[in-house]
Amino acid sequence: xLTDETKPSDFKKSQQADHTHIKGWGIDADPQNDPTYPxxxxxxxxxxxxxxxxxxxxxxxxEILKSVERPNLTAVFGSASPPEGVNGAIRKLAFRYSExxxxxxxxxxxxxxxxxxxxxxxxxxNGYLPNIFAERGxxxxxxxxxxxxxxxxxxxxxxxxxxxxVISSKKKNKDx
Amino acid sequence: MVPFNIACGKCVFCKQELYxxxxxxxxxxxxxxxxxxxxxxxxxxxxxxxxYARVPYADVGPTVIPDWMDPDDAVLLTDVVPTGYxxxxxxxxxxxxxxxxxGAGPIGIMAAKSAWLFGAGRVIVIDHLEYxxxxxxxYAQCEAYNFNSIGxxxxxxxxxxxxxxxxxxxxxxxxxxxxxxxxxVLGTKLLLQGGSTTALHWAINSVKKGGIxxxxxxxxxxxxxxxxxNVVNKGITIRANQAAVKRNLPKLxxxxxxxxxxxxxxxxHRVPLEEVADAYHIFSRKLDGCIKTVLIxxxx
Numbered sequence: 001x002l003t004d005e006t007k008p009s010d011f012k013k014s015q016q017a018d019h020t021h022i023k024g025w026g027i028d029a030d031p032q033n034d035p036t037y038p039x040x041x042x043x044x045x046x047x048x049x050x051x052x053x054x055x056x057x058x059x060x061x062x063e064i065l066k067s068v069e070r071p072n073l074t075a076v077f078g079s080a081s082p083p084e085g086v087n088g089a090i091r092k093l094a095f096r097y098s099e100x101x102x103x104x105x106x107x108x109x110x111x112x113x114x115x116x117x118x119x120x121x122x123x124x125x126n127g128y129l130p131n132i133f134a135e136r137g138x139x140x141x142x143x144x145x146x147x148x149x150x151x152x153x154x155x156x157x158x159x160x161x162x163x164x165x166v167i168s169s170k171k172k173n174k175d176x
Numbered sequence: 177m178v179p180f181n182i183a184c185g186k187c188v189f190c191k192q193e194l195y196x197x198x199x200x201x202x203x204x205x206x207x208x209x210x211x212x213x214x215x216x217x218x219x220x221x222x223x224x225x226x227x228y229a230r231v232p233y234a235d236v237g238p239t240v241i242p243d244w245m246d247p248d249d250a251v252l253l254t255d256v257v258p259t260g261y262x263x264x265x266x267x268x269x270x271x272x273x274x275x276x277x278x279g280a281g282p283i284g285i286m287a288a289k290s291a292w293l294f295g296a297g298r299v300i301v302i303d304h305l306e307y308x309x310x311x312x313x314x315y316a317q318c319e320a321y322n323f324n325s326i327g328x329x330x331x332x333x334x335x336x337x338x339x340x341x342x343x344x345x346x347x348x349x350x351x352x353x354x355x356x357x358x359x360x361v362l363g364t365k366l367l368l369q370g371g372s373t374t375a376l377h378w379a380i381n382s383v384k385k386g387g388i389x390x391x392x393x394x395x396x397x398x399x400x401x402x403x404x405x406n407v408v409n410k411g412i413t414i415r416a417n418q419a420a421v422k423r424n425l426p427k428l429x430x431x432x433x434x435x436x437x438x439x440x441x442x443x444x445h446r447v448p449l450e451e452v453a454d455a456y457h458i459f460s461r462k463l464d465g466c467i468k469t470v471l472i473x474x475x476x
Contacts, residue, residue, distance in 0.1 A: 035413060035415070038265070039193075039194070039262075039265065039266060039415070039417060039420070040192050040193070040194055041191075041192045041193045042192070043188070043191050043192055045188050045191065046188060046192070048188070050199075052186055052187050052188055052191075053186055054186065054200065055184045055185075055186050055200055055233065058232075064203055064204075064220075065203070065204055065216070066203045066204065067203065067204055067205050067206050069206045070199075070203070070206050073203045074199070074200045074201055074202055074203045074210070074219075075184060075200040075201075076182070076184070076200065076201055076210070076232040076233065077201075077202070077203045077204075077210075077219060077220065077221075078210070078216075078219045078220030078221035078222065079220065080220050080221060080222045081216060081220055091216075095204075099205055099206065099207055099397065102398065105396075105397050105398045106398075108216075108217075109367055134453055134454075135453050136453065136457070137453040137454045137455075137456055137457025137458070138457070139453075139454050140453075140454035140455075140457040140458045140461075140463060141457060141461065141463070143454075144458065144463035144464045145461065145463055
């Protein structure tokens with residue numbers, strides 16, 4: 001199997017059976033040996049699997065990506081960023097893999113970076129010129145950390161100038 | 177007061193009071209419950225740096241702000257205070273224990289203050305920002321040391337504890353920890369691991385054999401470099417979780433009412449909501465002596 005995709009029927013109830021026929025079953029059980037105390041409150045429903053009375057289901061009005069490690073959508077979910085564009089396609093691919101797989105998380109990191117660029121392109125397409133200086137908090141950097149701001153700007157300008165110079169030089173050599 | 181985590185109250189995890197681990201609030205990852213504005217990994221919910229917000233399960237999570245409470249205390253009771261408090265609760269502190277907290281940010285500061293409530297015998301905070309160390313030393317009445325001045329922090333703590341190590345170590349830093357070049361490059365710059373694990377590394381190596389490491393610092397979902405061999409050899413107990421805000425809120429409200437905790441003192445910057453980008457920048461870059469920012473909506 002190339003992906004980790006699941007369907008609801010893949011999720012089965014845990015097999016609970018009576019083991020009292022095993023000699024010594026439970027003789028060393030000690031409820032006080034509970035390293036989760038007091039963070040987790042022990043209740044009788046712990047071993048009943050996914051069987052609780054579910055809250056009312058939120059209607060699915062947008063595409064919601066779901067982990068392969070659960071059979072269904074949660075009763076409520078966020079719809080702030082449905083998958084769109086190239087970053088959305090990468091996210092959909094990533095969600096075909098287990099949460100314990102790099103095949104899920106590394107593409108999501110890439111999708112996040114692409115999403116930032118696609119967001120700027122969308123703004124420009126809709127006639128909005130984003131104020132990147134303000135949105136990145138560079139006003140605060142200028143106000144409280146002027147020396148660092150100027151140094152970073154200077155370094156970026158020098159690196160960009162060197163890069164342009166190298167590329168222009170290679171192009172000129174190629175033309176010659 | 178609306179906790180930062182979203183809890184349904186009906187799943188087995190909420191019934192166990194693990195309100196930060198709800199199974200009905202995040203479709204995108206089973207490993208984490210729903211959290212407001214904390215990326216798609218935490219459910220894709222819009223955040224709360226707004227005048228109006230959508231609150232799922234509003235009959236479960238929110239608590240009415242008492243009439244006597246300052247709103248500045250109230251806002252800190254939704255995340256910072258419960259997280260710092262739970263860090264110490266998970267540490268299972270016994271009276272007289274030596275507690276070392278890595279990180280003098282808002283969480284570390286509240287953890288240091290909370291340690292005394294559990295009967296700690298000695299509280300030490302380690303960080304690299306002098307202005308935060310000065311603050312926590314006064315606010316939490318604890319010892320505070322700069323890891324740039326003490327040599328290897330692990331050796332320092334062993335020297336301070338007659339070679340045995342601390343009874344409890346708290347990681348209140350998480351993925352952006354400074355102090356080790358390799359971890360910073362791999363974790364913070366190249367994102368090849370779920371963050372820089374320097375603070376956790378120091379916590380594991382500084383704690384006593386048979387001691388407890390409590391983690392409230394957050395990390396990304398990929399793997400992270402951790403001296404797990406030392407965890408085994410030293411018989412360390414590790415406890416970690418997102419704070420179950422709702423569970424501890426009644427107790428913390430009482431502590432604020434009785435003057436035991438005074439959270440609003442850690443607020444250094446009050447920024448108009450419209451300048452949220454600057455507020456984030458000031459906080460993340462630790463500019464202008466920033467410890468904690470709060471955002472003020474136009475209607476306030």
